[in-house]
Amino acid sequence: MYDVAIIGAGICGASVAYYLSQKKLKICVIEKETDVSMGTTKANSAIIHAGYDPKPGTIMARLNVRGSAMIKELAPKLSVPYKQIGSLVLAFDERDLDTINLLYNRGIQNGVVGMKILSSRETLEIEPNIRTDVKGSLWAPSAAIISPWELCIAMCEVAAENGCDFLLENEVTKIKSEPSFFEITTTERKLQAKYIVNAAGIYSDRICSMAGSCDFSILPSKGQYYLLDKNQGDIVRHILFQCPTELGKGVLVSPTTAGNLIIGPNAESNNHPEDLSTTRYGLDYVAVTAAKTTDKINLRENVRSFSGLRANSNRDDFIIEPALFSQRFINVAGIKSPGLSSAPAIAEVALDRLEKGGLAMPQKEDYKNSRKHIVFNELTDEQKNKLIKENPSFGNIICRCNTVTEGEILQALHSPLPPKTIDGVKRRAGTGMGRCQGGFCSPRVHEIISRELNIPFEKVEQDRKGSYIVSEKF
C-alpha cells in the first residue's frame, strides 16, 4: 500500500514527487510512457515566464511568480541548464503600446519585480536584430530559459534516490475508490494507494473520471515549433514575445539553453491527444509570424520541427484541488502556460491539499534535494583532463555536434532513473540534439544502450513503445 500514487511523470508529477519524496511516505509515480517527461514537458517553449501575463488574483498569477523564483534556486541545485536572460514584449503600434502598459500594471499587481517599459531606441540597443519599426517594449528581467525535460528528469532522479518508485510503461486503466484507499489497475499490475495526485496532463480528465465524477474537461491545443541551428542562436538575446492576442501569447523567438533558436508556437484547438504531427500550414504560420519580430532568421538552418499539446481545460485557471468525490484524490489539471514556470509552486499547493485531506507528512531525517550532473562541454580543459584520467570514457566523443562523450551517456544509463531509449539518452546527455539530429551518433548510442543495459540490439527503441529502430538481424 502506497501512501501516495502520483499519476503522470511530467513536470507537475515530477515536482510533487520531488517534494513528497523528502517526507516520510511511501510513494510512487505511475507513467504510461517509457520515460518521464514524455508529454507536454518535453515539447513547449522552454520558458520561465516572469508572471505579467496571468490576470491578477488568479492561481496562475500567484504560482507563476512564486514558481519562477523557486526554479531559479532549484536549477543550479539540480544541475539543470537555466539562464535568466529576461524577456521583451514588443510593441509595433499604438494598440500594442497600450497592451504593454496593461501587462506592466498586471505584472506590478502580480508581484513581478524589475520590469521596465523601454523606448524604441532602448529596445533596439539591447536587441539590435529586431524589426526597426518597433515602438517600444516591456522588459522583464526575471524571465528565463530552461531545459524543461532536464528539470523534470532531475526532480525524478532525486525522488527515485529518496525511495520513490517509478512505474514506467504502466498505463492506468481503472481506479476503484474504496473507503480508505484507491485500487489502481495498470496495464502491468494492480496497486493500492491511500492518496492519488492526478497529474496526467492532457489525460487528467480521463484519469479523474476513472475514479469518480469529473468537473472539468481537457481541450488539448497543439502548438508547432521550429528549432534552429546554433548558428542562429545569437540572433536575439532575450525571449522575444509579440503582444498577446485573444489567441494566446503569440509566436516567440528565443535562444535556448543549448544555444539554439526556438520559434513558435501557433495555436490549434481541440486536438486529438495523440496528435503530435507538424503541418506545412502550421509551420508556415509560425515562420511568417516570427518574421514580424525579426527578419534575420534563416529557416534553412532548421534542425527540427516539433509539436506540443497544451493541457488547456474548460476553466480559465489552474485546477489544483480535491476531486468532487474524495479529499484524498487531488487533481493537478488544466496546467497550461505558465505551467512549467509554476510547477514547483503547483507542487507546494498540491502538498498542502494532501495535508488538508488528512495526510501527515513529517520530513525525512535523511533525504536528497540536489543532484550532480557532469556536462563535459562546460568544463575547463583542466577539469576535462582530470575527468578523463579518472574515467577515460569522458575522452570518447560520441555526439560530434554537441561534443557529448561516452562518459556522459554512461552517466545517464547508470543514473537513479536510467533511460532505455535513444531519445531518453538524448534528453539526459544531449546526444543527437545538434545539427545532424543523431545521423552520426544514433547507431553508436544504440550500441552503448544495448551493451550497458543488456538489451538485444533490435529491441532498443527510439522513444515511445513500438518505436523500434531496426527490424531484424540478417
Added chain:
Amino acid sequence: MDSIMLKYDLAVIGGGPAGLAAAISAYENGIRSIVVLERDVELGGILNQCIHNGFGLHRFGEELTGPQYAERFISKLSETSARVLLGTMVIGLNSDRYITCVNKYDGVFTIQAKAVILAMGCRERNRGPIGLPGDRGSGIFSAGSAQRYMNIDGYLVGRRAVILGSGDIGLIMARRMTLEGAKVLAVAELMPHSNGLNRNIVQCLDDFGIPLYLSHTVTDIFGKNRLDKVVISQVDDRLKPIPGTEKEFDCDTLLLSVGLIPENELTRTAEIPIDFRTNGAVVYDDMQTESEGIFACGNVLHVHDLVDFVSSESEKAGKKAAEYITGGCVSIHKAATIDIKNGNGVVYTVPQKVVIGGPEKSLEVFFRVREKSEKSIVEVSSGNRIISSFKREFLAPGEMERIVIPRKLLENINESIAISVKSGGTV
C-alpha cells in the same frame, strides 16, 4: 594549463579518403612530420560502410569496394612516418593553426602545425532543413545512417521502404535493402532530374524495377510510434506540391537522401571565409583557404560524386601544403589574385580564387552546372573577352565537371573570370 602541446609540420584533420590522400601526398613531397587526427577508431571514414563496389574505376581502373579502396591508402600511409591518432576528436581550431583535440588516452591537448589540411568530410541533410511535415515516429533515417546499421551492425532497418531523394547514397541503399529482402516501393525526387550518377540509376533502380518519381516529394508522414504510411505528391515548376496528385505508400521506413553538407564547424571556428555556394571554404588554386597555411580538400570543401576525385584533389592539397612548408611558409595571399565567378548555368566553382602568375602551367577548375544539357560549350571569359572554350557532349548537375585552362591565357587578366555554359539544348 598543464595539458600537452605537440608540434608538427603538418596536421591533417580527418582520416577519411581526403585526409589519407593528403597525408600520403605531403609525405611523398618531402614532409616527414605529419599527424593525422581521426575521430573514429579506424581510418577510412565513410568508405568503411560502403561495401558496394564501383570505387576506384578512374584511379585504379578496377572496381573496388569502399573498404578495399580505403585499404590501399591506409597501407600506403602506414609506410610513411605520419603519426595517426585514432579516437581523437578535434574540438577547436584557430587561424594560428593551434588545434585542440581530445581522446581517451591523452585527454585534452593542443597541436601546433606549420600547415593544416581540413579533411573533415560532410554529413547528411536530415528531416529538419527540408521541413518534412507529419507524424514523428521512428523509421525515418538518413540513407547513410541506415547504411551503417546494415553494413556495420548487420541489421535491416525495415521491411518496406520509400526513399526521398535520388542522390547516390539513396540509390545504393535502394539496391542494398532490396538485396537483403526488403521491398523498396518508390524513390521520389523533388527535381525533374536525378542528382545521382546515371550508372547508379540503371544498376540500383532499373535493374530491380524500383520506380523513380521525378518532380515528387513527401508531403505527409503517418505513424506515431513507428512509421506506417508515407504520402508523396507531384510538385510544380516552383517545387510546390500539386493538390490531387497524392500517392500513398504503406511502409515502415523512409530513407532520406536529400543532400550532403560539408562539415565546416571547425572552419567557422577558425573564422575562415566560407563560400555559400559550396558550403565549403573559399580556396585558392593551391587549395589554400583565406587563412594562411590552412588548406582544404575533399567533401569538406565541396561535395564530390566520386571518391577518385576526392583522392586526386586531396593529393594536390597535400602537395601544395608540402610546398608551402618547405618554401618557408610564405603566404601567397599577398600576391595579386583574381576571382572565378559563376557564369550562366554554373552553380559553383572550385577554386574560387587564382593567384596570378602561379607556378603551374595550367589552372584546373571544377564546377557544377544548373541543368542537363547536350552538345554544350563551356566558356571561360573575362568581361566581354572569351579566354577559352571547351566542348561537352553532355552536362548534368549530378556530375562534376573539370576544365584545365592554360595559364598563358590568364596573363594580362586583372579582373575576375567567369565560367559559363552555352547550351546546345536542355534535355
